[in-house]
Amino acid sequence: MTIQTRNVDYQHEDTVLEGFLAWDDAFHEPRPGVLIAHAFRGREAFECDKAVALAELGYVGFAMDLYGKGVQAETNEQAFALMQPFTDDRPHLQNRLRAVVQSVQTIAEIDAGRLAAIGFCFGGLCVLDLARIGAPLQGVASFHGILAAPGNTGGNQIDARVLVEHGWDDPMVAPDQVLTFAEEMNKAGADWQLHTHSQAMHSFTNPDANDADFGTVYNAHADRRSWQSLELFLAELFE
Secondary structure, three states: OEEEEEEEEEOOOOOOEEEEEEEOOOOOOOOEEEEEEOOOOOOHHHHHHHHHHHHOOOOOOEEEEOOOOOOOOOOOHHHHHHHHHHOOOOHHHHHHHHHHHHHHOOOEEEEOOOEEEEEEEEHHHHHHHHOOOOOOEEEEEEEEEOOOOOOOOOOOOOOOOEEEEEOOOOOOOOOOHHHHHHHHHHOOOEEEEEEEEEOOOOOOOOOOOOOOOOOEEOOOOHHHHHHHHHHHHHHHHHH
């Protein structure tokens, strides 16, 4: 078994984007693909490491890029400036996400009919929107993601299975937003589950998160438990 990786260029409108692909070369047939949507700073080593971890589980991991090839924020201020156009215009974000899925479906190592997506923080919002718009995915998993509905998907049925891993002390997603999200999922007829982790704030899966004033703090227990939950979720999706 050897984990192979390569960068994959794709395009949406006039923007060239660069994803990161990881797969186990022990498999000679296409494998289920798991897309990884990045946090607000852009695709970083964190998301690429998740792609490798998924490849080690027998999937093909694809860390997507939503901002543009080589575009990453170095500060929170820069990150907000990159993210804001997408959170302000969710249909535009959804169109970019569709372009990602369409590009992934052409990758030889990936079984185009067996896809899932996971996302962290802003990326959690992204994968939930993929479910809301009916993208061809078996399931999506959000880790400390923003749960607010986009406003243009009301009345849509959600066919993809949904997993949400949420930190109860996340200052960016208050308890009433969690309840509103649950109501949204029920109205959409979704097969959904939500795991709430005590003493966990935003970014609880990221070992580099250590800013309590900003609300981003790593929690090793929640990180481990949420990843174990993902493993079970993916195994069920692709059994």
